Amino acid sequence: MVILACQLVGELIARSLDIPIPGAVIGMVLFLGVLVLRDRHRRKQSAGAEPSPPPQHKTGFTAPAELLLTHLQLFFVPAGVGIMAATAHLRTDAIPIVVGLWGSWLVGLIVAGGLVQLLRREKQEQP
Amino acid sequence: MAATTLLTWQPAAAWHWLAHSTLWGLVLTLAAYGLGRWLYARTGWAVLQPVVVAIVAIIAILATTGISYEQYFASSQFIHFLLGPATVALALPLHAQLPRLKATLLPLSIGVGVGAVVSAVSAIVLTAQTGGDRQLQITMAPKAATTPVSIAIAEQLGGLPSLTAVVTVLAGISGAMFGPWVLDRLRISDAAARGVAIGAASHGLGTSRALLESETAGAFSAVSMGLSALATSVVVPLVLLVL
Numbered sequence: 027m028v029i030l031a032c033q034l035v036g037e038l039i040a041r042s043l044d045i046p047i048p049g050a051v052i053g054m055v056l057f058l059g060v061l062v063l064r065d066r067h068r069r070k071q072s073a074g075a076e077p078s079p080p081p082q083h084k085t086g087f088t089a090p091a092e093l094l095l096t097h098l099q100l101f102f103v104p105a106g107v108g109i110m111a112a113t114a115h116l117r118t119d120a121i122p123i124v125v126g127l128w129g130s131w132l133v134g135l136i137v138a139g140g141l142v143q144l145l146r147r148e149k150q151e152q153p
Numbered sequence: 154m155a156a157t158t159l160l161t162w163q164p165a166a167a168w169h170w171l172a173h174s175t176l177w178g179l180v181l182t183l184a185a186y187g188l189g190r191w192l193y194a195r196t197g198w199a200v201l202q203p204v205v206v207a208i209v210a211i212i213a214i215l216a217t218t219g220i221s222y223e224q225y226f227a228s229s230q231f232i233h234f235l236l237g238p239a240t241v242a243l244a245l246p247l248h249a250q251l252p253r254l255k256a257t258l259l260p261l262s263i264g265v266g267v268g269a270v271v272s273a274v275s276a277i278v279l280t281a282q283t284g285g286d287r288q289l290q291i292t293m294a295p296k297a298a299t300t301p302v303s304i305a306i307a308e309q310l311g312g313l314p315s316l317t318a319v320v321t322v323l324a325g326i327s328g329a330m331f332g333p334w335v336l337d338r339l340r341i342s343d344a345a346a347r348g349v350a351i352g353a354a355s356h357g358l359g360t361s362r363a364l365l366e367s368e369t370a371g372a373f374s375a376v377s378m379g380l381s382a383l384a385t386s387v388v389v390p391l392v393l394l395v396l
Contacts, residue, residue: 048301050240057244091242098361099204101236106208122285130276138268139350145260
């Protein structure tokens with residue numbers, strides 16, 4: 027329920043502000059906010075008596091979230107089957123599509139990964 | 154006598170009901186996904202991601218029965234709908250890794266930002282170099298962003314949104330199938346860096362694989378995917394002005 031509410035608010039924000047970020051991604055940020063607020067609430071309740079307990083993911087509204095994440099790949103299937111609707115394009119423009127897609131995918135992957143690893147190493151080497 | 158009229162075999166009526174219900178697409182998708190999970194568990198081959206097996210199996214079935222993609226998609230709406238809540242649920246690994254994410258904010262933003270520029274530029278240049286026209290270049294440019302974003306960008310800039318959806322899914326599948334393999338070859342072993350790379354190049358589909366690798370990689374992949382969607386929607390129109 028909390029998840030759906032976050033998505034709903036996210037969609038409303040995305041549409042009313044006309045920003046090109048999907049509502050679900052905004053909903054993800056909102057849900058993160060809910061989780062952080064819950065942490066704070068719990069910490070206040072235990073009022074410094076003991077160190078705050080580690081976030082528990084097995085309770086309440088986080089259980090459905092875990093279930094969704096376990097089967098994340100399932101939800102991409104209907105959209106993925108759409109590949110069959112594009113066979114005509116894939117045939118006529120096969121070479122630019124294949125080269126543009128995988129060439130750019132590879133470069134993006136390597137640059138993003140390499141850069142983060144490099145920056146993190148430098149940071150760790152600093153005194 | 155009465156029994157025979159009551160129990161007549163009416164395949165046409167049953168077929169008609171089936172074709173218009175939302176049940177068969179749901180059952181078919183779950184069955185194909187179940188098959189994919191079983192195969193993946195059985196073989197342990199990373200290339201046999203359940204999503205890939207399911208897509209191939211469903212396309213084969215639709216092609217042999219002559220059912221159109223539109224009919225299937227209408228019938229599997231419920232599963233497609235859950236993609237939204239599942240994206241929201243990505244906040245969970247993100248929350249668990251929040252302290253590490255905060256500590257890595259700068260490398261993360263730089264990696265995602267540069268990654269978005271490089272992805273868009275290389276997609277346009279490579280497509281143009283191999284004979285793709287301007288419309289195809291625009292179609293390819295936003296493919297690193299998550300599907301709803303890439304479609305919106307292609308639509309806005311005059312690409313072919315339906316083809317953008319397909320190349321976006323293919324970029325995601327590539328990440329789920331081969332992303333970790335490529336990163337291994339290049340000795341990119343840092344879990345955070347691997348997550349950022351997969352999220353930046355292969356959005357949610359890649360993230361589904363990163364989550365299997367480790368919670369750290371999954372969390373960074375989820376953040377990277379969100380930031381990449383944002384960065385791509387800013388970068389692609391600008392890059393198209395220059396190139």
